[in-house]
Amino acid sequence: MCRIGAIKSRNYVHPSQALLLMQSQQKGHDNSGFAMVMHDLGGIFEPYKHLPTLSLACTNEGVRIAEDMLHAAGFQRVMQWMPETDPRPGLDINAMPNYIFQTYDYPKFYKKEDRQTKEDLLLDMRLKLRRALEQDDQGYVYSFWPDVVTLKEIGDPKDIGTYFKLWEPNDRFTARVITAQCRQNTNYDIVRYAAHPFFLQGYTALANGENTFYLKNVELQRKLHRGYIGFESDSQCFLYSLHYVHRHLGWPLSYYKHVITPLPFEEIDGREDRDSLLAIRQSLAHLEINGPNTIIGVLPDNTLFTCCDTKKLRPVVVGRDADTVVISSEVCGINEILPERNWEKDIYPHERETVVIDNQLEVHRWRQ
Amino acid sequence: METVKVQDITANDLPWVIRYDASRCTLCGSCVAACSFRAIEPKVERRRMVFSEGDLPEPKQRFSAVPVIRQVRNLTQYCRGCGICTKVCPNDAIAPARNPDTRHPIVTRCVAGDSIKRGGRKNLEAGTRTLDKLRIGRISQMTDPSLDAQRHTFDLLAPFGRIMPPGKLPFKIGTDGKLEPDGQAPPVRWIYPVVIGDMSIGALSWRMWEAVAMAVAYLNEECGLPVRMCSGEGGVPVRLLKSKYLKYMILQIASGHFGWNRIVKAMPDMVEDPAGVLIKIGQGAKPGDGGLLMAQKVAEHIQAIRGVPKADLLSPPNHQGLYSIEESVQKMFLSFNAAFKFRVPVAIKVAASATSVSVFNNLVRDPYNIVGGFFLDGIDGGTGAAHEVSLDHTGHPIVSKLRDCYLAAVSQGRQGQIPLWAAGGLGRAGDLAADAFKMIALGANGVFTGKLILQMAGCIGNEMGRCNACNTGLCPVGITTQEPRLVHRLDPEKAAQNIVNYFLAMDQELRKLMAPIGNSSLPVGRADALVATDRGVAERLQIQYVC
Numbered sequence: 063m064c065r066i067g068a069i070k071s072r073n074y075v076h077p078s079q080a081l082l083l084m085q086s087q088q089k090g091h092d093n094s095g096f097a098m099v100m101h102d103l104g105g106i107f108e109p110y111k112h113l114p115t116l117s118l119a120c121t122n123e124g125v126r127i128a129e130d131m132l133h134a135a136g137f138q139r140v141m142q143w144m145p146e147t148d149p150r151p152g153l154d155i156n157a158m159p160n161y162i163f164q165t166y167d168y169p170k171f172y173k174k175e176d177r178q179t180k181e182d183l184l185l186d187m188r189l190k191l192r193r194a195l196e197q198d199d200q201g202y203v204y205s206f207w208p209d210v211v212t213l214k215e216i217g218d219p220k221d222i223g224t225y226f227k228l229w230e231p232n233d234r235f236t237a238r239v240i241t242a243q244c245r246q247n248t249n250y251d252i253v254r255y256a257a258h259p260f261f262l263q264g265y266t267a268l269a270n271g272e273n274t275f276y277l278k279n280v281e282l283q284r285k286l287h288r289g290y291i292g293f294e295s296d297s298q299c300f301l302y303s304l305h306y307v308h309r310h311l312g313w314p315l316s317y318y319k320h321v322i323t324p325l326p327f328e329e330i331d332g333r334e335d336r337d338s339l340l341a342i343r344q345s346l347a348h349l350e351i352n353g354p355n356t357i358i359g360v361l362p363d364n365t366l367f368t369c370c371d372t373k374k375l376r377p378v379v380v381g382r383d384a385d386t387v388v389i390s391s392e393v394c395g396i397n398e399i400l401p402e403r404n405w406e407k408d409i410y411p412h413e414r415e416t417v418v419i420d421n422q423l424e425v426h427r428w429r430q
Numbered sequence: 431m432e433t434v435k436v437q438d439i440t441a442n443d444l445p446w447v448i449r450y451d452a453s454r455c456t457l458c459g460s461c462v463a464a465c466s467f468r469a470i471e472p473k474v475e476r477r478r479m480v481f482s483e484g485d486l487p488e489p490k491q492r493f494s495a496v497p498v499i500r501q502v503r504n505l506t507q508y509c510r511g512c513g514i515c516t517k518v519c520p521n522d523a524i525a526p527a528r529n530p531d532t533r534h535p536i537v538t539r540c541v542a543g544d545s546i547k548r549g550g551r552k553n554l555e556a557g558t559r560t561l562d563k564l565r566i567g568r569i570s571q572m573t574d575p576s577l578d579a580q581r582h583t584f585d586l587l588a589p590f591g592r593i594m595p596p597g598k599l600p601f602k603i604g605t606d607g608k609l610e611p612d613g614q615a616p617p618v619r620w621i622y623p624v625v626i627g628d629m630s631i632g633a634l635s636w637r638m639w640e641a642v643a644m645a646v647a648y649l650n651e652e653c654g655l656p657v658r659m660c661s662g663e664g665g666v667p668v669r670l671l672k673s674k675y676l677k678y679m680i681l682q683i684a685s686g687h688f689g690w691n692r693i694v695k696a697m698p699d700m701v702e703d704p705a706g707v708l709i710k711i712g713q714g715a716k717p718g719d720g721g722l723l724m725a726q727k728v729a730e731h732i733q734a735i736r737g738v739p740k741a742d743l744l745s746p747p748n749h750q751g752l753y754s755i756e757e758s759v760q761k762m763f764l765s766f767n768a769a770f771k772f773r774v775p776v777a778i779k780v781a782a783s784a785t786s787v788s789v790f791n792n793l794v795r796d797p798y799n800i801v802g803g804f805f806l807d808g809i810d811g812g813t814g815a816a817h818e819v820s821l822d823h824t825g826h827p828i829v830s831k832l833r834d835c836y837l838a839a840v841s842q843g844r845q846g847q848i849p850l851w852a853a854g855g856l857g858r859a860g861d862l863a864a865d866a867f868k869m870i871a872l873g874a875n876g877v878f879t880g881k882l883i884l885q886m887a888g889c890i891g892n893e894m895g896r897c898n899a900c901n902t903g904l905c906p907v908g909i910t911t912q913e914p915r916l917v918h919r920l921d922p923e924k925a926a927q928n929i930v931n932y933f934l935a936m937d938q939e940l941r942k943l944m945a946p947i948g949n950s951s952l953p954v955g956r957a958d959a960l961v962a963t964d965r966g967v968a969e970r971l972q973i974q975y976v977c
Contacts, residue, residue, distance in 0.1 A: 272574040274948045277958045285843025311596060314607050326585050327620055338601065338609045344589050344618055345596040347846050352949045354574045373582070373950065375575055 064270045065090045066243050066258065066378075067395050068358045070366045070419050071386040074104030074236035077213075081223045083388065083395040084244045088219075090392060093154075094245050096219035097257035099205070099212045099266045100237035102364045106143055107211065110165045113140060114184050116191075117212040119158040119254065120201025127200060128191050135187060136169025145226050145235070155217035155225050158201065163211050185263055185289050202254045205261045211237075214257045219244040239364050243268050256294035260301040263289065263309060264362025267301035270391055271355040271376040275348075279303065282348035286310070300357045303349045308361065315367065317342065318359075319416045319430045322351045323372040358389050367418040374413035380425065381408045387419045439541075441501045443533040445895055446511040446526040448501040454523035457497055461515035461524050466904040466916055469509040470524070473500040499524060505538050512890050512897040514906040528895070535818075546818040547724070549900025549910065550891045551715060551855070551881060552810055554822050559858065560829040560967055564868050567961030567976060570948035579938070579945035586940055586952060587656070588876035589849045590625075590680075590706050591618030591775030591802040598799075616799055617775050619705060622649075622657040623952060624866055624936065626929075627853055627880035628682045628708065628779070630664025630689075632723050632732045632743070633814035633900070634884075638909045641887060641922035643670065645929035646678045655933060658705045660878070663721055663745060665689020665735040671696035676704050682779075683766070684710035685720050686745030688736040697769070706802065707766040707776045711749065711758065714807030714854040716816040717781030717825050720745030724815050726903035729912035755792040767800055777803030782826035782854065790835045794844050803849045805878060806832055810855020810893075812881035814910055815901030828854035829872065833971050836873025836955055845955060849875040857882035858893065862932075863939030872971060873955045884909050886932045887925035 065087040069075055080098055107115060118128060132139070143163045172180055188206040195201035204212035215222050223229045241259045258268035273279065279299035283290040287310060290302040300322070307318050324343040330336050343350075354375030358368045368378055368389050380389050381396035383403040388396045393408065411417045414430040441447050448470060462470055477496045482488050501509060511526040538546050570576040593616075594600075600613030626646065631639045646659040663684035670676060671693060681704045683690055712718065723732075723743040733740060749758070758778065766776045778801060780789060786806060793801045808828025813821070832852040839845040852874040856865040858881075866877045881889070888907045891897040900910035908920030944950065947959045961976040962968035968975035 274570070274574055275953070275956065278953070278955050281840045281955065282843060282845060285840075306596075312603075313601075313609060314603065316607075317609065326583065327587055335608060337611050340618070340620075341594070341599050341601075341611075341615060342596075342609075344593045344620075344846070345599055347589075347593075347954065350951060352951055352953075354948070373577070 064243060064245050064258070065391040065395070066241075066268045066270050066356065066358055067391065068239070068241040068268075068360070068366055068368075068389040069386060069399070070239045070364075070423065072238070072423055073385055074233070074238055075240055075386070076231040076233070076236050077228045077240060077242075078223070078231045079399050080240045080242035081219065081228055082398050083390060084219060084242055086394045086398045087390070087392045088244065092245055093218045093220075094252070095214070095216045095257050096222040096242070096244050097212075097214035097259060098240055098242040099210065099259040099261050099360070100240050101210050101266065101360055102238035103209050103211060104236035104238070105232075105234040106141070107165065107209070110141055111209045113165050113167055114206050114208050115163055115165045115211055116206045117204040117210075118162045118164070118201055119160070119204070119215070120162070120195060121159050124195050124201030125160055125162060127194055128203070131191060131194060132166060132187070136171065137166040137187070139164055140167050141165040147225050148227055149225065153217070153221040153225055155215060155221050157215065157217075157225060161213070161226070181263055189289065189291070207261070207264060210261065210264070212261055214254050216252060216254060239360055239366060241266055241268055241358060241360060251294070253294045255292050258295065258297055260295070260298050262301055262305050265301060265305045265309065266360040267297070267304055267357060269297040269300050269355050269357045270378070271353065271371070273297060273299055273351055273355060275350055275352045278348045279351070300351070300355070300359075304359050306349070315361065315365070315418065316416065316428055319369050319428075321346045321349050323369075323413075323430070324350060325430060356391065363421065365418060365420055367416055368411060369416040370411060370413050372413050379408055379410050380417050381405065382423075382425065385423070387423055387425060389417075439503045439505060439537060441503055442529065442531060443537050444501075444503070444508045445529055445532040445534045446509040447529045448499070448509055448515075449525050449527050450499050451523045452496070452498050454521040455499065456521055458520065460518040460520070461499060464514045464518045464906070466514070466906045466911075467510055467512075467899065467902070468507040469502050470499050470515060471502055473498055505541055508534075510897045510899045511895065512899075512906045547815060547901050548818050548821070548898050549812075549814050549816070549902075550821070550898030551812045551893055552822050552825070553893055553895050553898065559855075560827065561856075561865050561868050562859065563964040563967045564960050564962055564973070565976075566867065566871070566943055566947065566959055567974070568959045569946045574948045576948055577945040577950060579941040582945065582950055584941050584944055584950050586623060586937065587620040588623035588952065589618050589846075590621050590658070590777065591849070592616035592799050593618060593847045593849070594799060595844070595847060614772070616802065617773055618802070619775060620656070621705065621876075622655050623870065623876035624657065624862065624933070625680065625851065625876060625878040626657065626659040626883050627878040628660035628662040628710065629814070629880050629883070630662030630721075630723075631667070631735055632664040632688075632727060632912075633662060633910060635905070635908055635911050635917040635920065636731060637917050637920045637922045638884070638887060638925065641920070641925035642883060642929065643675070643679075644922065644926040645933075647675050648926065648930050649933055650678055653930065653934060655937060657933060660708050661689075663688050663710060664723075664732070665692055667735070668692055668696055672699045672701065674702050676700060677702040679704050680706040680708050682708045682710055684745050685747070685749045686743065688738070688743065688745070691737050692735065694769075703770055703774050706774055707770070708779050708803075708805060709758075709766070709776065710779045712779070712781030712783075712807070713813060714781045714809055714811035714825055714828065715813040716820040717783060718747055719816060719820055720747045722815040722901075724901050724903065727910075727912050732912060755789055775802035776800065777805055777851075779805035779807060782806050782808045782828050782831040784826065786826070786831050787834050787838045790848070791838055794839060794842065794848050801848055803851055804835065805851045805853070806835065808852070808854025810858065811853055813900075828852050828856075829869070830970050832869060832874055833872045837972070840955070845873070846875070851876050851878055853878040853880070861939075863936045863943060866936075867940060867943045868960060871953050871956050871959045873957070875954055883929060886928045888920065
C-alpha cells in the first residue's frame with residue numbers, strides 16, 4: 063500500500079523534510095522507490111520562476127538527444143544544476159547515469175505569445191522528448207514547467223536520499239510545496255514513470271490505493287487530451303481528471319470532487335444545484351472513481367488539497383503549525399516534522415470533504 | 431396397412447408424445463378440459479382380457495370398452511409439451527415427452543405449403559451461452575477491500591436520455607464560483623438498469639399486461655426501485671395514459687403505429703410525462719420482420735385499443751418513409767421530442783446486426799444530440815409470433831455486438847453519450863442479475879428483458895421447443911392469449927407479486943456481484959472485472975482468458 067505526503071510552507075523547505083515525513087511511515091510501503099515533485103522553488107531556482115525547468119534522468123546519449131532537440135526547437139539554456147551524488151557501495155538504488163535540472167528560456171518567436179500557447183509548447187516539447195528518449199531506454203522526462211522540479215528513482219528511499227545527498231539540509235535546493243511518495247508501482251511493471259506524484263501542466267497528483275475504475279477512466283481519458291498518456295499506474299487517472307476538470311473545462315476545484323466521487327442520486331435530488339450536479343455525474347460518469355483512494359493534488363497556483371473516495375477506505379490527516387501545513391497518510395509522519403504543533407487541531411478529512419490549503423496557508427474544508 | 435397411409439400423421443411425427451398410464455387414470459377429464467391446444471381427447475378403446483376362474487386353467491376372453499385419453503394426431507391440434515395436463519392430473523397419469531425423432535418441421539411444410547409460424551424464441555443451440563463462459567473474476571482481495579453487500583449503499587441506476595459531452599454542457603460560472611445552467615440540455619432519466627421490455631397489449635393478455643403494470647407501480651411506489659416498463663407497440667389503456675402511473679411507462683412506437691391514435695388524443699389529459707419514448711426499428715428475435723399479431727388474438731378490446739378490424743396485424747418491416755439513419759434521427763426529433771416539448775427522452779431499438787456499429791456510430795455523431803438510448807436486441811430475444819425460419823436462423827447474438835458498440839464509442843471518447851441497453855436471451859438460465867452484470871461490465875448501461883418476465887408469471891415455454899405457441903392465442907397459462915377462458919387462468923396479482931419478488935431478489939444479487947469487486951456504482955464498461963473460460967470468447971470481447 064502506498065503512503066503519500068505533502069508539505070506546504072510559508073518558508074522554503076528542503077526535501078530532507080519530505081524524506082523525514084515519509085520515513086516514519088515506511089512500514090506502510092515497500093521501500094521500492096522515491097518520487098517527489100517540488101513547486102514554488104527556492105534556492106538556485108528562485109531567480110528563474112518564470113522559466114521552464116526540465117527534470118530529466120538519462121544516459122549520456124539521452125542528454126545529447128534532449129539538448130539537441132531543445133536547441134533545435136529554439137529553447138536557450140539559462141541554468142543547469144546536476145545534483146552531486148554519493149555513489150557509495152551498498153546503496154539500494156537503480157540509478158540512471160545523469161540527473162539533470164535545466165532551466166530554459168522560451169524560443170524567441172514565442173516570447174510574445176500568450177501563456178496558453180507557451181504552456182501548450184512546453185507540454186508538446188516534453189511529450190516529444192519523452193518519445194525520443196523512450197527508444198533504447200535513453201531517459202525519462204518527468205516535467206518541463208516553470209517553477210517545478212521532479213525527481214523519481216527506483217530503490218530504497220533512504221538510500222536514494224543518501225545518493226542524492228538529500229538528507230543534508232541546505233538552502234540551495236528548496237521549495238514551498240513538496241509532494242512525495244516512497245514506493246514504486248508494484249501492481250504493474252516497475253517503471254520510473256509509474257511512481258507518484260504525477261505531473262502535467264502545473265498540476266501534480268499522488269494517491270493512495272487501487273483505482274478500481276481504472277479501465278473506465280483510462281478508456282475515456284486516452285481520447286480527452288494528448289497529454290493523457292502513459293497510464294503506467296492507475297493513479298495517473300486522478301491527475302488527468304484533475305487537469306481535465308480544472309484546466310480543460312475550466313471548472314472550479316470544488317467540482318473535482320463532484321466528478322470523481324459524485325453524490326448518490328438521492329442526495330443530488332435534494333440539492334438546489336441538482337441540475338448541474340446531475341449533468342456532471344452523467345456527462346463525466348467515466349471519470350468517476352470508486353475507491354479505495356486518497357488523493358493529494360497541487361494546482362498551478364500552488365494550492366494544495368486532499369480528498370478521499372466516498373467509502374473513505376484510505377487514511378489521510380492534515381496537521382499544521384503557524385508556517386507549515388503537512389498532509390500525510392499517517393499521523394506519525396506529521397509528528398516527525400511538526401512535533402510541536404497542536405495535534406488536537408489535526409484534520410481527518412471525511413469522505414465528502416475536500417481540504418484545501420491556499421497560498422496564505424489558510425486551511426479550507428469544503429463539504430461536497 | 432391398406433387403411434393407414436405411410437404419410438398419415440402419427441404421434442411419432444409430432445414434437446411431443448403423450449405418455450399416458452391408463453391404470454392410474456381416474457377419467458376425471460381434467461387434462462382434456464385444460465389442454466388449450468385440444469391436443470388430447472377422450473377415446474374408447476376395445477380391450478381384450480384373457481382370464482381363468484376355475485382350479486385348472488380354462489382361459490376365456492372378455493372384450494370391454496375402456497375410456498382412455500389419446501393424443502390428437504394432426505398438425506393444427508398437436509401437443510406443445512406445455513405440461514398443463516400433468517399439472518392438473520391428480521394421479522400423475524399423463525405427461526408429454528419430448529420426441530427426438532419428430533418429423534414436424536418437415537411434415538408441416540409438406541402439408542400446409544406455408545411457412546411455419548410460432549411464438550417464443552430461437553430453439554437452436556439451446557445449450558451454448560457466451561455469458562456462461564464469463565465469470566466475475568477480478569475480486570477485491572488485498573489491494574482494495576470488498577464491500578459489504580448488506581451494509582454499504584449502492585447506486586444502481588442507469589441513464590435513459592442523451593448525455594452531452596462534458597465540454598458542451600450548458601454551464602456558466604456564477605458570481606459565487608458555482609456552475610449554473612446556461613441553456614437547455616436533453617432530458618435524461620435515471621432508472622433501474624433492468625427495463626421490462628416491450629410486450630404489447632395484444633401480444634399479452636390484458637391480465638398479463640396489467641400484472642406487469644401493477645408490478646412496476648409497486649416496485650416504484652413501495653420498493654423504491656425506479657423500474658420502467660415499455661408498452662410495446664399496441665397502445666396503452668386510456669385510463670393509464672391519464673393516470674400518474676404513466677411516468678413509469680416507456681411508450682413504444684413501431685412501424686405499425688398501433689395505438690398511437692389514442693396516445694396522441696390523450697396527451698392533453700396527461701397529468702405526468704411518460705418515462706420515455708422507444709422507437710422500434712427492429713427486434714432481435716426476428717430481425718427484418720415487423721410485428722405480427724395473428725387474427726385469433728385480435729379480440730374486441732384489442733380492436734378497440736388499436737383501432738383495427740379483426741385481421742392478422744402485420745407491422746411493416748420498415749418505418750415507411752425512413753430511408754437513412756439521419757432520417758430516423760429526424761423522425762424521432764420531429765415526432766416525439768417536439769410532441770412532448772423536449773421533456774421526454776426518445777430512444778431507438780434495433781435488432782443486433784452486422785451493421786449495428788455503423789448505425790450506432792451515426793447516432794453517436796448526430797450533431798443534434800437527440801437520440802436518448804440505443805436499445806440493442808439480440809437473436810435470443812422472444813416474440814409473440816414470427817416465422818420459425820426467422821426465429822431460428824436470422825439474427826445476431828447480443829454479447830459481442832454490445833461489446834463492439836461500446837468499444838466503438840470508446841475509440842471516439844464518446845462512451846456513455848448514447849446509453850447502451852442490451853437484450854436478447856438475458857436471464858435465460860434464470861439468473862438475470864448475473865447476465866445483466868456481465869453485460870454492464872462489457873459496456874451496457876442497462877438491460878431489458880421480456881420473456882423472463884413472462885416466465886416469472888408462469889410461462890412454461892423454453893428454448894428446447896416447449897410450448898412456444900404464443901402466436902396461437904391458445905396460451906395454456908393465460909399470458910399470451912385473448913381467450914377469456916384461458917386468460918382467467920392467470921391471477922394477475924400473483925403474477926405481479928412474482929415479478930416484484932424476482933426484482934427484489936435480483937436487486938440483492940446485483941449488490942452481491944458489485945460488492946466483491948469493490949464498487950458501489952454500476953461498473954459500466956469495467957471489462958477488467960470479467961474473465962473468460964473460453965479463449966475465443968476472451969479474444970473477441972477483449973477480456974482476460976483464464977483456465
